[in-house]
Amino acid sequence: MAKWVRFTHQGKTAFGTLDGDSITVHSGDMFDGATPTGETVALSSVSLLAPTEPTKIIAMWNNFHALAAKLQVAEPAEPLFLLKSISSVTTPGAVVRKPKGYEGPVVFEGELGIIIGKTATRISEEEAAAHIFGYTCVNDITAAAIITRDPTFPQWARAKGYDGFGPFGPVIATDVKPETLVVKTVLNGQERQNYPIADMIFPAAKLVSLLSHDMTLNPGDLIECGTSVGVGSMKEPVNTVEIMIEGIGTLTNTVEL
Template identity: 50%
Template sequence: MIAGLYISGDSGTDILEVRGSMTKKWVRYEHAGEQGFGLLAQGVINGHSGELFQNSQASGETLQLQEVRLLAPCEPTKIVAMWNNFHQLAEAQDLIAPEFPFYFIKPASCVVGHGDEILHPEGYDGRLIYEGELGVVIGKTCKGVSRDEVADYVLGYTCINDVTAIHLLFKYDAFPQWTRAKSFDTFGVIGPCIAELDDPDTLYVKTVVNGEERQNYPVSDMFFSPLDLVSLIAGDMTLDPGDVIACGTSLGVKTMKPDTTVSVIIEGVGTLTNRYQPDTASQSED
């Protein structure tokens, strides 16, 4: 954890921007050696008991955001991540329009939360890239659900940085290493919360690197909308509560050099900030 990384205002609400006062935002946290979860409002966490994805109840405990260490807001069994899901990116890179989502799997072991450091893989001397994305968090077991019904299976939305060892991805012509290049520990950055929103298609995803905006794109530019993705993927596999669909990224992806701070910002969801600071690395930024 990077001390002081995510609290810059008096209440800490700067990382959890609110679009409308009724937006519910779930967080998981660590406090006094114990883990918990609850709803965040105006810098105060209202603790809940039970299970996040099953009839949780308010416990009556309250904590200030500054008192806790935020964790990844869910514990997915898998992250289902997209490639080539944006019209602007496909046009710029002369990619084909997909007839069905192009997806790959990131394992649960790669997941970290807001404020955690992004680590450089041991034995890999290539560069890492950031990819700011919108994430869909599944709220209940989802398999074979129609597009009209799928919203009932979504708990909410979160920010994602889909970190990639880019030189490893295309190292072998015979078989692109999608899973390996994207599955190292700390490569699945999720947070800071799960926001319950009715219309994710109106959102914009921004990525800011060391204070400079690198990405700013509309979710509405997707080939397959967030809810389209849930329905289509659930036709292939069972999605469990807490699983995450990373909706893909658009223009503006670049490599990270050591001591880089990356923030993925989605108004109405929050700001996910992490630092890439390997002990030894000689990568330069493109």
């Protein structure tokens, strides 16, 4: 397994593999023939960035059996999704602020993210594994009251697309079996979510295949797999949200209301 990161160091943006507290710097293309430069830097000396610069972020809705049962909604026959704005991306550790003028609840959603590593257009489920670069942690933050503000048009993209509402990272872990993973969300020191990825309605490979029939998936693109039970709103003026996936890492951000 490798854990890939992007970072800034001494004014320059770079990428490499994380091993404990040290980063092995690479050159070239993370997704196609990256090679070590021979340089290592201390994790403590860098500022981590989101691990990719996606051309698009695809966010799933209703992709877990347990949540569909809790909401008493039918399980979908095909993936239900929205596109999040690229400007929603922020760095691990960043402070996310509630939009000015918005007074409704701000919701956390701990999720597994799929990072595409190879251009995928109309691929089969069997081909999907070769197009997945790795997996990451996601907090799909939502201004929940926006969704139903206008009764004629559910505003999912707006509710989830505010600046900073799409933190992911801090690493991309390769050679991971997603069906073995468990997502935990800890809000202000209290565990709020703990659910298995094995409960997904559309598993990772099938999801990538189906989405590739709707649009071309590019290297670095992020697919947010959706969340399960336990989502909720943040109440404190300053909130610490940790998305933990053993085998990948922990994404931590502060959300100010």
